[in-house]
Amino acid sequence: MRRFLVRGEIVFAAILMIGAVGAGILEYGCNNSQQDPVSSGGSPLYSNPVTGNGAPSGPHYDLNIIGVPKTKTADMTGDNGHRIFVPLDGSTKILLSPGDFQVLDANGTDGSASFQLPNPDSANTGTTQYSVYARALGKPGGKSFLVTCATDSFGTTFCSTDTAFFVRQKGKNSFTNVSKELLYIYADINGDGVIDRVPLFDASLENYYWSYDNNGLKIVQLRFYQIPTTVP
DSSP: OGGGOOHHHHHHHHHHHHHHHHHHHHHHHHHTSOEEOOOSSSOOOOOEEBOTTSSBSSOEEEEEEEEESSOOOSOOBTOOSSEEEEESEEEEEEEEEESSSEEEEOBOTTSEEEEEEOOSOTTOOSBOSSEEEEEEESSTTOEEEEEEEEEOTTOOEEEOSOOEEEEOOSSOOOOEEOHHHHHEEEEOSSSSSSOEEEETTOTTOEEEEEEEEEEBOOEEEEEEESSOOBOO
């Protein structure tokens, strides 16, 4: 075939070949990247690269829930750190309020702490504005439970049927998506025998909080990513 090409045509053909090879490499790279569907019990919205610890890549807000053996005595109201102290064995209410991510009261060893976070799904579409990933850290053997609760106007407490359960096992502990458990309440609110889905700060309930029951777990690490999650 070369004898039918003049010099200019040979150069042009080479350019076309290089472009085709480059396009093939780009297509292969896009189709073979490790990605995470970012969903919790529902359909994936879009893919997001996964890091080696199971969490998505990209900017995020960190919050560590730290179990301690002794009660804290210092006043931590207005604390703007990224940690909340809770009993190493016992229960704590982490009171929730809408706003930018911020720890308002870091001392949960006295029975309650306070945390501020954005409204995740104001229209209750089942698609969150951000996602929560979590993992257990510390010495192996501990475990804890974290469940979302609220009250109605009559003072009746409703806690979600979906609970985030953490166990510190030996070796590497990876992140899992707990958006469904921490950003919604699944409960029969109106008493009709059907489970309702209520997002955090929905007007149908008030006094939202996370109920944290610790059994020797040193740290639960929460990460909040600005990516959506679809829930049932």
